[in-house]
Amino acid sequence: MPVIAKYCPEIKVTIVDRDEERINAWNSEHLPIYEPLLKELIDQVRGVNLFFSTEVDKAIRESQVIFIAVNTPNKTYGMGQNGGYDLSAYESVARQVAATAEDDKIIVEKSTVPVRTADKIRRIFEANRKHKDINFEVVSNPEFLAEGTAIKNNDKPDRVLVGGMDSEKGKKAVEILASIYGHWVPRERIITTGLFSAELSKLACNAFLAQRISSINSISAICEASGADITEVQRVLGSDHRIGPDFLNASVGFGGSCFAKDLQGLVYLCESMQLHPVAEYWKQVLIINNYQKQRFAMRIVREMFDTVYRKKICVFGFAFKKNTGDVRDSAAIDICQFLLNEGAQVSVYDPKVLANDVHRLFEKVVCERDPYDAAQQAHAIVIATEWDEFKTLDWSNIFACMKKPAFIFDGRNILDHEELRSIGFQVFAVGRSIRNDVSYS
Numbered sequence: 001m002p003v004i005a006k007y008c009p010e011i012k013v014t015i016v017d018r019d020e021e022r023i024n025a026w027n028s029e030h031l032p033i034y035e036p037l038l039k040e041l042i043d044q045v046r047g048v049n050l051f052f053s054t055e056v057d058k059a060i061r062e063s064q065v066i067f068i069a070v071n072t073p074n075k076t077y078g079m080g081q082n083g084g085y086d087l088s089a090y091e092s093v094a095r096q097v098a099a100t101a102e103d104d105k106i107i108v109e110k111s112t113v114p115v116r117t118a119d120k121i122r123r124i125f126e127a128n129r130k131h132k133d134i135n136f137e138v139v140s141n142p143e144f145l146a147e148g149t150a151i152k153n154n155d156k157p158d159r160v161l162v163g164g165m166d167s168e169k170g171k172k173a174v175e176i177l178a179s180i181y182g183h184w185v186p187r188e189r190i191i192t193t194g195l196f197s198a199e200l201s202k203l204a205c206n207a208f209l210a211q212r213i214s215s216i217n218s219i220s221a222i223c224e225a226s227g228a229d230i231t232e233v234q235r236v237l238g239s240d241h242r243i244g245p246d247f248l249n250a251s252v253g254f255g256g257s258c259f260a261k262d263l264q265g266l267v268y269l270c271e272s273m274q275l276h277p278v279a280e281y282w283k284q285v286l287i288i289n290n291y292q293k294q295r296f297a298m299r300i301v302r303e304m305f306d307t308v309y310r311k312k313i314c315v316f317g318f319a320f321k322k323n324t325g326d327v328r329d330s331a332a333i334d335i336c337q338f339l340l341n342e343g344a345q346v347s348v349y350d351p352k353v354l355a356n357d358v359h360r361l362f363e364k365v366v367c368e369r370d371p372y373d374a375a376q377q378a379h380a381i382v383i384a385t386e387w388d389e390f391k392t393l394d395w396s397n398i399f400a401c402m403k404k405p406a407f408i409f410d411g412r413n414i415l416d417h418e419e420l421r422s423i424g425f426q427v428f429a430v431g432r433s434i435r436n437d438v439s440y441s
């Protein structure tokens with residue numbers, strides 16, 4: 001929304017939420033989330049043509065275009081548990097819009113929703129509108145931004161997708177939305193499709209991206225067992241232009257609020273359409289992801305002489321990826337849980353994650369604000385997030401204050417392993433089976 005405000009000065013953008021505390025935070029100097037460049041952008045447009053407010057009904061009445069961007073997490077109860085989406089917040093917003101609107105509205109589906117949700121929402125509007133002359137045109141406009149690069153992704157998107165009904169009003173609504181993006185996105189990058197194709201494309205896109213990571217992670221397991229090196233294999237795969245180099249980094253496993261949820265949503269969709277072999281196919285991407293996290297954690301214990309009981313293990317990085325403070329579904333959570341179950345004393349250092357977010361999950365884990373303090377007397381350091389600052393730490397200094405042998409488990413393959421070995425570290429990385437032949441010091 002701030003990007004729309006920046007490029008469309010004639011449009012007034014109001015972001016509303018019932019949660020007063022959250023809106024106050026958005027109106028303050030301390031935004032409720034960390035995202036590179038977001039603060040600078042908000043400073044530029046807030047109070048000019050971007051406003052944050054709790055007056056939901058007023059904003060509904062005054063707007064021509066309404067984006068629904070509420071959370072649609074996986075259902076944790078009842079039917080469709082652990083697969084279906086929980087659309088209760090989404091439906092509640094739709095009902096409020098329908099009951100409040102006094103004239104025609106274009107409703108933009110921004111949240112990720114199951115295929116054919118637009119159809120259901122349309123029925124809610126029709127059943128709840130103030131009078132039958134009010135038209136609600138539902139348009140799907142999935143969000144493709146990735147956290148950590150959200151502003152960049154919206155400034156120069158690979159594509160913007162707008163799906164609508166194949167009716168005159170539907171086409172007009174698609175055109176209105178496309179013309180908003182047309183302020184800064186080249187026309188050939190604005191793809192218009194049918195409503196359900198747009199909804200499915202979003203799920204399919206995330207499923208394909210997640211599949212690439214599970215594919216490379218499955219190869220990393222073979223590398224570790226065979227002596228091949230995943231970074232070399234990645235280079236060969238990436239140089240085939242049909243495959244390409246992006247999204248090919250072996251890791252501790254993917255995390256975040258989208259991939260696992262959308263894969264589960266896709267599996268659920270397939271099952272509800274009796275497409276069981278297709279469901280099984282996509283389920284495998286999730287199975288490999290869990291296997292990768294498990295495999296990495298087990299390797300830590302195995303290499304540390306089969307026990308981490310009472311050993312201090314310092315986890316560097318708790319966010320699901322760099323440049324975000326978001327911990328949702330982070331691989332670090334599973335790793336910490338595994339190590340705690342094995343009796344380890346776990347401490348965490350992450351440059352952006354709030355200690356509260358760690359403590360909500362693990363009461364006993366110690367959160368440090370300085371990586372050098374965190375490493376004091378540690379038996380091992382585990383890299384769980386690929387923060388750039390980890391590459392430039394003074395590793396000799398860290399080595400000096402650790403218990404020996406000092407272990408590093410690089411779950412992101414971001415460190416210079418040869419250099420670390422020359423300092424004296426025992427280094428283990430994803431998809432690499434190089435032996436540590438230095439003597440313990």
Ligand code: UDX
Binds near residue numbers: 148248250255257
């Ligand atoms: C993703 C999609 O990229 C985005 O288009 C969609 O709108 C939302 O979901 P996001 O979850 O923010 O975005 O992060 P992304 O950069 O896709 O990374 C997801 C996970 O995959 C992270 O845990 C990341 O560390 C991991 N990853 C990514 C790898 O393990 N290897 C890679 O090569 C790339």
